[in-house]
Amino acid sequence: MGEYYASKQRLNFQESLAELQRSIYIQENFKNDLSNPGNAYHDKLMNHDALKCQTKECFRVSNEILKNLNQKVDPCTDFEEEFSCGGFRRHYLLKNKLFINNAFSALETNSLKTKYRWQRKAWHLLQM
Numbered sequence: 001m002g003e004y005y006a007s008k009q010r011l012n013f014q015e016s017l018a019e020l021q022r023s024i025y026i027q028e029n030f031k032n033d034l035s036n037p038g039n040a041y042h043d044k045l046m047n048h049d050a051l052k053c054q055t056k057e058c059f060r061v062s063n064e065i066l067k068n069l070n071q072k073v074d075p076c077t078d079f080e081e082e083f084s085c086g087g088f089r090r091h092y093l094l095k096n097k098l099f100i101n102n103a104f105s106a107l108e109t110n111s112l113k114t115k116y117r118w119q120r121k122a123w124h125l126l127q128m
Contacts, residue, residue, distance in 0.1 A: 016061045016064050016065050016068075019061060067087055067091060068084075068085070068087040068088040068091070069083060069084060069086070069087050070082055070083055070084075070085075070086025070087045070090070071083075071087075073086060
C-alpha cells in the first residue's frame with residue numbers, strides 16, 4: 001500500500017515538473033517573439049498579472065514543487081539529482097519506509113498472536 005502512495009506522489013511530482021518544463025520551454029522559445037511589442041504573445045505573456053499564480057491548482061502545484069526541492073543544495077552543482085529530487089526522497093520515501101516497517105511489524109505481531117491462539121485451541125482439542 002505504501003508503494004502505491006509513493007508512486008502516486010512520484011507521478012504528481014513528475015506531472016508538476018513536466019508543467020514547469022513546458023513553462024520554461026515556452027519562455028525560452030518565445031523570448032525573441034516577446035521582445036517584439038506588436039506580437040500577440042508579447043501582449044498576453046507580458047501581462048504580469050496573468051502570470052501570477054491565482055488558482056487553487058496553481059498554488060497546489062507550486063507548493064508541491066517547492067516541497068520536493070532540496071533548497072539547501074546549490075542547483076548549479078547538483079540540479080538533477082539532489083536539488084530537484086532531494087526533498088521528494090526526504091519527505092516521501094522516508095515516510096513510506098517507516099510506514100512499511102511499522103506495517104510489517106504490526107502484521108508480524110498479529111500473526112504471532114493469531115498463531116498462538118490457534119495453537120492453544122488445537123492443543124485443547126487434542127487433549128479431549
